[in-house]
Amino acid sequence: MSLSIDSGLCIGSGQCALTAPAVFETDDDGFGAVRPGKEDGAGDPMVKEAVRACPVRAISFEEG
């Protein structure tokens, strides 16, 4: 799995960091970010929930 956030879409709602805080964080500007080294999802079952929770669908992941 490879996670990424489209910074052009993110509105900084913070849902990703609330839903899967082990994988997502909020950066200094208030936007969502994937924690360094956690681009593979870190085996966290909440990642898919976080992807669904994003109100603007800014989080994408590729399985594999």
Ligand code: SF4
């Ligand atoms: S849930 Fe989506 S809009 Fe909200 S901070 Fe995360 S990536 Fe950005």
